[in-house]
Amino acid sequence: MLTTEIVVIGGGPAGMNSALAAASQGAEVTLLDRNWELGGQLVKQTHKFFGSENQFAGERGIDIAEILSERVHDNSRITVRKNSSVLGIYHDGVLTFEQDDKYKKLTSRQTVVATGAAEKFLSFTNNDLPGVYGAGAVQTLMNQQGVLPGKNVLIIGAGNIGLIVAYQLLQAGVSVEAIIEALPEIGGYEVHRDKIKRMGVPILTSHSIKKAYGEERVEGAIIGEIDSSWSFIDGTKKDFKADVICLAVGLSPLIDLLHPLGLEISYVPNLGGLAPKRDEYLETTISGYFVAGDCAGVEEASSAMMEGNIAGLSAANSIGYKKSFQEKFRNNRDELRKLREGETAKEVRAGLGEVRL
Amino acid sequence: MTEEKTEIERSLTDDLLPSVERRKEGPYALCECHQRIPCNPCLTSCPTGAVSLDSINDTPEVDFDKCAGCKQCVSACPGLACFVIDETYSTDSALVTIPYEFLPLPEEGETVNGLDRKGNFVKEVTVKNIDSFSDNGKTKVITVIVPQEAVHQIRNIEIREENHG
Ligand SMILES: Cc1cc2nc3c(=O)[nH]c(=O)nc-3n(C[C@H](O)[C@H](O)[C@H](O)COP(=O)(O)OP(=O)(O)OC[C@H]3O[C@@H](n4cnc5c(N)ncnc54)[C@H](O)[C@@H]3O)c2cc1C
Ligand code: SF4
Ligand code: SF4
Numbered sequence: 001m002l003t004t005e006i007v008v009i010g011g012g013p014a015g016m017n018s019a020l021a022a023a024s025q026g027a028e029v030t031l032l033d034r035n036w037e038l039g040g041q042l043v044k045q046t047h048k049f050f051g052s053e054n055q056f057a058g059e060r061g062i063d064i065a066e067i068l069s070e071r072v073h074d075n076s077r078i079t080v081r082k083n084s085s086v087l088g089i090y091h092d093g094v095l096t097f098e099q100d101d102k103y104k105k106l107t108s109r110q111t112v113v114a115t116g117a118a119e120k121f122l123s124f125t126n127n128d129l130p131g132v133y134g135a136g137a138v139q140t141l142m143n144q145q146g147v148l149p150g151k152n153v154l155i156i157g158a159g160n161i162g163l164i165v166a167y168q169l170l171q172a173g174v175s176v177e178a179i180i181e182a183l184p185e186i187g188g189y190e191v192h193r194d195k196i197k198r199m200g201v202p203i204l205t206s207h208s209i210k211k212a213y214g215e216e217r218v219e220g221a222i223i224g225e226i227d228s229s230w231s232f233i234d235g236t237k238k239d240f241k242a243d244v245i246c247l248a249v250g251l252s253p254l255i256d257l258l259h260p261l262g263l264e265i266s267y268v269p270n271l272g273g274l275a276p277k278r279d280e281y282l283e284t285t286i287s288g289y290f291v292a293g294d295c296a297g298v299e300e301a302s303s304a305m306m307e308g309n310i311a312g313l314s315a316a317n318s319i320g321y322k323k324s325f326q327e328k329f330r331n332n333r334d335e336l337r338k339l340r341e342g343e344t345a346k347e348v349r350a351g352l353g354e355v356r357l
Numbered sequence: 358m359t360e361e362k363t364e365i366e367r368s369l370t371d372d373l374l375p376s377v378e379r380r381k382e383g384p385y386a387l388c389e390c391h392q393r394i395p396c397n398p399c400l401t402s403c404p405t406g407a408v409s410l411d412s413i414n415d416t417p418e419v420d421f422d423k424c425a426g427c428k429q430c431v432s433a434c435p436g437l438a439c440f441v442i443d444e445t446y447s448t449d450s451a452l453v454t455i456p457y458e459f460l461p462l463p464e465e466g467e468t469v470n471g472l473d474r475k476g477n478f479v480k481e482v483t484v485k486n487i488d489s490f491s492d493n494g495k496t497k498v499i500t501v502i503v504p505q506e507a508v509h510q511i512r513n514i515e516i517r518e519e520n521h522g
Contacts, residue, residue, distance in 0.1 A: 047435070048496070049435055050396035050435050050436070051396065051413075052395070052396075053397075057397060057398050057401075058401075058402070058435055060495070171458060171459060171460075190390075190392040191389075191392070191436025191438045192436065194438065195436070195437045197475050198472060198475070198476055198513035199476050200476025201476070300395075302395065338395075338412060338413055338414070341395075342393040342413075343392070343414075344392070344393065344395070345395070
């Protein structure tokens with residue numbers, strides 16, 4: 001049985017910052033991630049990020065991942081275990097994980113869950129044809145492994161993810177036929193929209209996909225305009241030739257690991273789905289279990305980093321590492337509030353109201 | 358080119374542009390960023406303190422008296438929304454500086470297609486120079502020579518295939 005003071009599950013921006021914050025207070029930390037490299041979503045983001053200097057604004061996601069993971073690896077209080085999938089957390093506090101095909105157990109005094117979010121899927125006819133991808137898979141292929149997903153892509157969803165993946169596809173030389181969005185307005189930032197528009201990509205709002213077609217794989221899609229009750233409007237059918245349909249229809253928090261412990265959750269569409277209830281220190285209803293980042297409610301890397309700091313500091317504080325805790329906590333909390341002040345964070349603010357203890 | 362003006366183009370002519378006198382004095386930056394998002398590299402990158410943005414979610418405002426047209430913000434803005442305009446280049450032509458993140462890069466002196474905010478072809482334009490600043494130079498900052506009348510229209514370029522077989 002392995003032991004550690006604080007275990008952090010997930011090595012994205014939230015998890016890496018949790019580990020760094022807890023270690024900076026003096027705690028011994030073990031950081032587990034199922035991937036072969038740290039960074040979570042950041043390792044696929046080749047574009048420059050928003051936020052302020054404290055969240056590396058203007059740096060590219062891939063570069064932020066590198067900066068943070070270097071800090072984590074250089075920290076002697078943090079043990080990093082990559083290729084380590086956490087399988088379960090039991091009532092007696094034992095955590096099990098698989099690392100390089102070996103089953104291992106670990107106990108800890110505090111746990112921070114920073115497992116990120118899972119992509120949502122969309123139901124339409126023939127959505128199981130090869131060529132229908134989630135945006136995450138397109139990014140993994142293209143940006144991590146250097147493989148083009150196809151030649152002509154139709155993107156479903158004009159939130160930030162759909163817009164950014166469209167831009168990355170264009171950079172890779174792939175043609176983006178259109179981005180379609182069911183809502184009457186695009187959900188992503190206007191600046192992301194504008195840079196796609198400048199490339200001549202049509203963005204069709206109030207449109208949805210009816211079906212994909214193709215013999216062996218995707219050859220095209222039938223889309224149409226929808227009304228306010230999401231029904232297709234007669235006579236608006238359009239046929240788009242495409243060999244890839246890329247779904248960017250949202251994410252939902254990934255906290256399955258905590259369900260068996262019986263934590264209180266709430267269905268909050270504004271946070272992406274089932275979200276854990278937590279206090280301002282990000283401790284859930286199970287004492288000693290903290291959440292941070294997208295698994296606590298789908299947001300941004302900038303807020304994930306600030307939440308990671310809070311969860312790491314708080315977990316360390318609970319086991320006696322109290323160095324200027326209140327001051328550090330307040331600084332991070334205030335900065336997080338500032339990030340969430342804008343109109344684009346309106347839904348997040350409303351959602352957080354429903355899960356705060 | 359006869360298409361209806363976009364919201365930005367309409368508002369630009371009204372209140373977002375510097376005064377006529379300032380426009381005749383030299384280059385100035387335009388931050389085409391009109392939505393409140395949590396972001397501020399335009400402010401932190403500006404060496405003259407020309408950009409103000411009270412809280413991180415505010416939209417940026419450029420003080421045209423302080424702006425030196427140095428192009429730093431064009432390179433730093435993650436939204437690729439900052440441009441530098443120089444209407445004093447010559448009687449017929451002006452300069453538009455845009456951020457560019459595509460390969461292959463054009464060469465200085467090369468003819469490229471000038472595109473508007475919707476990606477429509479406006480006019481052939483000439484690349485004057487290509488700079489890189491922060492970010493290990495990954496975002497190139499390209500200045501093109503455009504006809505005076507297209508200075509508030511051209512916001513993107515496209516390589517012409519015949520130049521890059
Ligand atoms: C296309 C796209 C563009 C984006 N652009 C921006 C942007 O411009 N600015 C911005 O601020 N944000 C952006 N984001 C959002 C940002 O990437 C996420 O909000 C952020 O990465 C969330 O961080 P996280 O640490 O909570 O989760 P993730 O980054 O998702 O990390 C979670 C980690 O947990 C690991 N994990 C999950 N389950 C287990 C398990 N059982 N065992 C072990 N490890 C596990 C995963 O391998 C992963 O490494 C973008 C996201 C996408 C998809
Ligand atoms: S062009 Fe230079 S001086 Fe003008 S706003 Fe941009 S960074 Fe500041
Ligand atoms: S850096 Fe760009 S996207 Fe960010 S606030 Fe400034 S102009 Fe807007």
